[in-house]
Amino acid sequence: MDVVLKISRFDPGMDTAPRFQRFVVGVEPNQTVLDALLCAWRQDIGLSFRRSCRSAICGSCAVRINGRPALACQTLMEKAVAEGEPVTIEPLPHFKLLKDLVVDLEPFFESLKAVVPWLILREDYGGRMSPEVARSLEHPATCILCGVCEADSETSETLHPAGLVKALRLARDPRDALGAHRIRLLQVPVEVLRLFVRELPDKCPKGIEITDDILRRGVT
Numbered sequence: 001m002d003v004v005l006k007i008s009r010f011d012p013g014m015d016t017a018p019r020f021q022r023f024v025v026g027v028e029p030n031q032t033v034l035d036a037l038l039c040a041w042r043q044d045i046g047l048s049f050r051r052s053c054r055s056a057i058c059g060s061c062a063v064r065i066n067g068r069p070a071l072a073c074q075t076l077m078e079k080a081v082a083e084g085e086p087v088t089i090e091p092l093p094h095f096k097l098l099k100d101l102v103v104d105l106e107p108f109f110e111s112l113k114a115v116v117p118w119l120i121l122r123e124d125y126g127g128r129m130s131p132e133v134a135r136s137l138e139h140p141a142t143c144i145l146c147g148v149c150e151a152d153s154e155t156s157e158t159l160h161p162a163g164l165v166k167a168l169r170l171a172r173d174p175r176d177a178l179g180a181h182r183i184r185l186l187q188v189p190v191e192v193l194r195l196f197v198r199e200l201p202d203k204c205p206k207g208i209e210i211t212d213d214i215l216r217r218g219v220t
Contacts, residue, residue, distance in 0.1 A: 002026055003077060004086035005040055007047065009100050018097065022086065029078035033089065034061050037072055037101075049101035056205060059146025063101050064090040069151035071205045092151035108147050111160040114185055115167035120177040129174055140169035142206050152203045153196075161203070164188065164196060168210055 002024055010018040025039035034051055041047045050060040054073045061072040065080055066088050080087045095103035149161035167182040183193070197210040 001029065001081075003036060003081055005036055006086040006088045007037075007040060007101070008090040009047070010091075010097055011099060018090075020088075027077050029076070029081075031077050032073050033063075033065055033070075033075045033077060033080055033087065034072035036077055036087065037061075037089065047101075048099045057144060059144040059148075062092055062146040062148050062151070062205075064088075064092055064151065069093070069148040069203075071146060071148065074205055092147055094151050094153070095147065103147075105147060108150060108160070108162070109145070112145075112163050112166060114160070115163045115170070115182045116178060116185070117163070117166045117170070119170060119173060119175060121175055122177045125175050133172070133174060136211055137169055137172060139208055140165050140210060143169075143204075143208060144206060146205060148205050149200065149203045160186070161196060161200065164193065165200070165208060165210070168197075 003026075005023045005025060006020050007023060008018045009015070009021045021044075023040040023043055025036050025043075027036050027039060032054075034054060037047075037049055037051075041049075049063065049072075051073065052058040052060045054061075056071050056074040059071065062069060063072050064070075065072065065075055066082075069092055072089075077087070089101065091097050091101045091103045095105065095108065098104055143162060143165045145162055147162070149165075153161055163186060164183075167186060170176050170178070171180045171182050188196075201207050201209050
């Protein structure tokens with residue numbers, strides 16, 4: 001099927017503000033928005049966007065599709081196309097725009113440092129972890145740091161969701177010496193933290209859920 005893509009373009013050397021350019025591409029319904037972007041790129045190799053794994057693992061192809069942040073490689077065209085309407089593709093909001101669909105992710109990765117995003121092994125750790133605790137850590141550990149949750153947050157200047165997920169995951173880990181102190185480092189009010197946890201599954205392309213047990217450990 002032929003689909004019209006309405007892609008945001010911005011060249012910092014020429015443009016004062018983003019503008020849209022339309023492309024008509026031929027794709028199958030079961031192909032992804034990233035496949036459509038690659039078709040557009042073959043028409044104009046100056047079009048800039050990030051992509052790598054094409055398997056929703058690296059998170060590099062995160063963009064805004066029809067107004068909603070998402071992974072281009074995970075979004076099927078049949079889900080993105082509305083009859084008679086173009087598929088609008090823009091860069092992630094709340095990030096500094098570098099070129100076309102490419103944004104500056106450096107502040108996003110810098111925000112992770114606030115939670116000390118690595119395990120600090122307790123000196124008295126006995127080397128054992130119950131299967132229940134191990135299973136509870138698996139889901140938040142699947143965060144791919146794509147930035148979609150941060151782009152979908154209206155309070156992104158003060159709330160850094162990926163850092164919260166990392167902090168909550170480590171706070172529950174019985175091997176870690178910092179534990180719940182990681183959450184206090186972020187200085188996020190408990191009510192904001194609970195709201196974020198409740199909304200996370202709908203915002204996260206991996207559908208990450210924070211269990212009540214992990215949340216309780218993180219805020220007490």
